[in-house]
Amino acid sequence: MRSAAFFALLAATLPALTNAQAQTWAQCGGIGWTGATTCVSGSTCTELNDYYSQCIPGSNAPPPPPTSPPPTSAPTSPTTPTPPTTAPTGTPTPSANNPWTGYQVYLSPYYATEVQAAAAQISDATQSAKALSVAKIPTFTWFDSVAFIQKSTGQKQLVQIVVYDLPDRDCAALASNGEFSIANNGQANYNYYNYIDQLVAQIQKFPDVRVVAVIEPDSLANLVTNLNVQKCANAQTTYLNCVNYALKQLSAVGVYSYMDAGHAGWLGWPANLTPAAQLFSQVYKNAGSSPFIKGLATNVANYNALSAATPDPITQGDANYDELHYINALAPVLKQQGFPATFIVDQGRSGQQNLRQQWGDWCNVKGAGFGTRPTTNTGSSLIDSIVWVKPGGECDGTSNSSSPRFDSHCGLSDAAQPAPEAGTWFQAYFETLVSKANPPL
Numbered sequence: 001m002r003s004a005a006f007f008a009l010l011a012a013t014l015p016a017l018t019n020a021q022a023q024t025w026a027q028c029g030g031i032g033w034t035g036a037t038t039c040v041s042g043s044t045c046t047e048l049n050d051y052y053s054q055c056i057p058g059s060n061a062p063p064p065p066p067t068s069p070p071p072t073s074a075p076t077s078p079t080t081p082t083p084p085t086t087a088p089t090g091t092p093t094p095s096a097n098n099p100w101t102g103y104q105v106y107l108s109p110y111y112a113t114e115v116q117a118a119a120a121q122i123s124d125a126t127q128s129a130k131a132l133s134v135a136k137i138p139t140f141t142w143f144d145s146v147a148f149i150q151k152s153t154g155q156k157q158l159v160q161i162v163v164y165d166l167p168d169r170d171c172a173a174l175a176s177n178g179e180f181s182i183a184n185n186g187q188a189n190y191n192y193y194n195y196i197d198q199l200v201a202q203i204q205k206f207p208d209v210r211v212v213a214v215i216e217p218d219s220l221a222n223l224v225t226n227l228n229v230q231k232c233a234n235a236q237t238t239y240l241n242c243v244n245y246a247l248k249q250l251s252a253v254g255v256y257s258y259m260d261a262g263h264a265g266w267l268g269w270p271a272n273l274t275p276a277a278q279l280f281s282q283v284y285k286n287a288g289s290s291p292f293i294k295g296l297a298t299n300v301a302n303y304n305a306l307s308a309a310t311p312d313p314i315t316q317g318d319a320n321y322d323e324l325h326y327i328n329a330l331a332p333v334l335k336q337q338g339f340p341a342t343f344i345v346d347q348g349r350s351g352q353q354n355l356r357q358q359w360g361d362w363c364n365v366k367g368a369g370f371g372t373r374p375t376t377n378t379g380s381s382l383i384d385s386i387v388w389v390k391p392g393g394e395c396d397g398t399s400n401s402s403s404p405r406f407d408s409h410c411g412l413s414d415a416a417q418p419a420p421e422a423g424t425w426f427q428a429y430f431e432t433l434v435s436k437a438n439p440p441l
């Protein structure tokens, strides 16, 4: 076998602290943290984001997560946004096929490192081996802060990324509030100085690498149903401008995009379906109806079944009680509006069903198991691939009510606790995903 293309996520990490105190996997720093700032021997306090440092097993910090490297060319955040100086060059030709066909999906080395470290912590040999096998299952890499991909050698690889750094991100919740703010030049930072242009420049360097992107989870869905939330109303224009810019620039370098479309229990309700279809179609047209904008991603980081054997009682009243019903209902309305969308569906944590008290519960749902493995054998011509978008084992949000990013959903009785900050490793949760995996690992 030829060796796989090698990518590295470039990111900054703080120097490791060495004195022992906090337990392995415990928090050891971050905004508002007042507890121990050093770790027991055998683990290293590693900054994962501004809000969270964690004791990670090993004396050396693992490859850092995609977090902010210092900018190489000083973006001094001018107040008047200037358009990009260089437009992407060359005109890529879209494939008429499913984007995954003929490509090998790239395995994120960051997730593999997380999984390997986690498996090493499991004493039961059978469970540990099952856990380790998760490192071979491709997930998406979330570019949830300023971070870039780099390549040294190559072959026909497909890289799956999540574009997730809008200013005033996560406007209707608190757990994943981001690094850019609208008030502080967020749109120009996102488009030109710190995020999209840089991502596009990196992608453009490696034309033989196919990139598939999920665009900004929750953002457009929030504009469909949550404009009564002040932060979402304020963010509406900025979200639309930034998503438009991202779609155009990514299409220009041949990235296949799927806009996030919430899930059956959000936009699948009859009252939301048509407004959602109108918004997605409008965004598609505003971005030039590029054939690289393939369609929509559903159930990202959620827990719904693609096809439920029987409707979960919490879905009562919604004829679209699973993702397949939702997709089958949405696709024709999109088509009518001029958007011939196809879909991808996250099933990474959907192995177990009927776990939630409310359909809207989204945070670290207790008892969840890894779900159907990624495959293009989806059984539906509307679905390009079943995917794992949320890397299972990474947390949805902290249960620490004194954290600035505490969201009450993460303190509900059906949310696993204690839970660390969003995006950081949640060992106990990962172990349950492994043991409850369906199909089994």
Ligand code: BGC
Residues within 6 Å of the ligand: 142, 144, 175, 176, 301, 390, 391, 394, 395, 396, 422, 423, 424
């Ligand atoms: C978090 C991100 C994280 C992603 C994948 C999101 O909920 O906000 O920080 O990268 O999940 O785990």
